[in-house]
Amino acid sequence: MATPCPSFLSTLSLRSKPSLAQPHRLVSTGLSKPRFTCRAGQTGFFTRLGRLIKEKAKSDVDKLFSGFSKTRDNLAVIDELLLYWNLADTDRVLDELEEALLVSDFGPKITIKIVETLREDILSGKLKSGSEIKDALKKSVLDLLNTKGNKTELQLGFRKPAVIMVVGVNGGGKTTSLGKLAHRLKSEGVKVIHFEQLPVTSWRYGLRGLGVRLLLVKERRLKHHQAVKRGKEQGYDVVLCDTSGRLHTNYSLMEELIACKKAVAKVLPGAPNEILQVLDGTTGLNMLPQAREFNDVVGITGLILTKLDGSARGGCVVSVVDELGIPVKFVGVGEGVEDLQPFDAEAFVDAIFS
Ligand code: GDP
Numbered sequence: 001m002a003t004p005c006p007s008f009l010s011t012l013s014l015r016s017k018p019s020l021a022q023p024h025r026l027v028s029t030g031l032s033k034p035r036f037t038c039r040a041g042q043t044g045f046f047t048r049l050g051r052l053i054k055e056k057a058k059s060d061v062d063k064l065f066s067g068f069s070k071t072r073d074n075l076a077v078i079d080e081l082l083l084y085w086n087l088a089d090t091d092r093v094l095d096e097l098e099e100a101l102l103v104s105d106f107g108p109k110i111t112i113k114i115v116e117t118l119r120e121d122i123l124s125g126k127l128k129s130g131s132e133i134k135d136a137l138k139k140s141v142l143d144l145l146n147t148k149g150n151k152t153e154l155q156l157g158f159r160k161p162a163v164i165m166v167v168g169v170n171g172g173g174k175t176t177s178l179g180k181l182a183h184r185l186k187s188e189g190v191k192v193i194h195f196e197q198l199p200v201t202s203w204r205y206g207l208r209g210l211g212v213r214l215l216l217v218k219e220r221r222l223k224h225h226q227a228v229k230r231g232k233e234q235g236y237d238v239v240l241c242d243t244s245g246r247l248h249t250n251y252s253l254m255e256e257l258i259a260c261k262k263a264v265a266k267v268l269p270g271a272p273n274e275i276l277q278v279l280d281g282t283t284g285l286n287m288l289p290q291a292r293e294f295n296d297v298v299g300i301t302g303l304i305l306t307k308l309d310g311s312a313r314g315g316c317v318v319s320v321v322d323e324l325g326i327p328v329k330f331v332g333v334g335e336g337v338e339d340l341q342p343f344d345a346e347a348f349v350d351a352i353f354s
Contacts (some may be wrong), residue, residue: 045158045160046157046158056349058340061351062349063333064341065340065350066309067308067331067333067334067335068309068352070309070312071314072338072351072352073342074101074103075353076354077096081096082131082134085133099155101315103313104315107316108177110322137353144318148322149321149328152329152343152345154273154346155301157270158314159268160237161228162274163238163264163274164238165176165260165276166240167257167278167298168278168290172279174243177278177304178240179194180332180339181340182240183337184340185237190238191235191236191238192236192239193238194240194242196308198273218329223260224260225263227239227241228271231270241272258298273301274301276302276304277300277304278304279304281307281332283308284331291303300326302329303324304329304330305332306318308332309332317348327343329342
């Protein structure tokens with residue numbers, strides 16, 4: 001019989017920033033009601049957890065919808081164009097549609113591909129009305145996301161603890177996203193260690209008001225692999241590893257990431273299970289070189305695109321998947337603790353094309 005997982009509150013730090021000069025800290029835990037049951041060593045534990053998280057997100061599409069309101073406003077012009085579309089007007093309408101996609105950061109390559117496919121289908125008589133064109137547009141974006149970035153669920157393997165490492169440049173939203181992820185896992189009754197490099201004051205500040213009970217283990221020289229070892233010895237389900245922000249052009253810091261990844265794998269073969277790169281959605285297509293560099297160095301397994309609520313350039317989600325072939329696993333659509341949404345391609349397409 002499956003026994004309930006001991007459920008501990010993971011730590012949340014929603015406003016704090018790690019920096020290289022600051023000591024590492026291992027923080028955990030409090031008690032909450034378990035909602036997710038597991039058995040030690042049970043292979044389906046993480047698979048079911050991934051599915052559960054995704055199902056929950058499906059019932060929370062409103063958040064995604066409001067988070068993408070700026071991008072949707074940007075793309076609303078497409079509806080107006082298509083409302084009055086007639087065959088004679090095709091070139092002008094497609095030019096304007098192209099412009100709207102570019103402004104929303106779909107990127108030139110995909111934009112041209114989408115627009116030219118639409119043109120062919122219109123001219124061949126396959127698409128006969130504005131609403132058919134709109135549906136075809138949505139389908140082409142959805143197909144691209146499903147083909148090039150379909151593994152959107154967390155892949156946590158079968159060995160406990162699963163290790164999730166988060167990388168990226170400073171200020172992108174790593175710590176905030178990990179805090180939100182910890183909260184999500186915690187609310188499913190998962191036992192989580194959130195390992196950070198933070199000054200005590202900043203995370204305490206971030207935690208205030210969230211009702212999270214904490215136990216702080218002050219260990220100045222603790223490193224990621226030691227945190228993973230601790231997680232393993234103490235029977236945690238998930239270890240969340242925050243890393244210091246670094247520029248992709250700083251090679252010595254990038255090398256440090258490789259060393260960190262290797263050390264973690266030594267403690268726990270197969271770990272880290274996920275290396276998620278956090279990308280700031282407000283930077284639009286500028287995120288591409290950064291993402292490529294991180295991927296080349298450490299091998300990114302998934303992306304978290306943050307601050308999409310503050311940006312009208314949500315099309316960057318599509319261009320980043322197309323360019324890198326890496327799935328977007330989560331999107332950040334606000335600063336609240338519930339505002340990290342597992343990425344669902346269909347819901348995303350509905351949210352940006354109203
Ligand atoms: P880090 O340096 O990568 O760890 O970045 P932080 O987690 O400290 O985040 C930097 C800032 O971005 C903070 O002010 C966060 O509140 C903000 N932020 C992070 N994610 C989001 C998001 O999805 N939406 C919005 N609006 N702000 C966010």
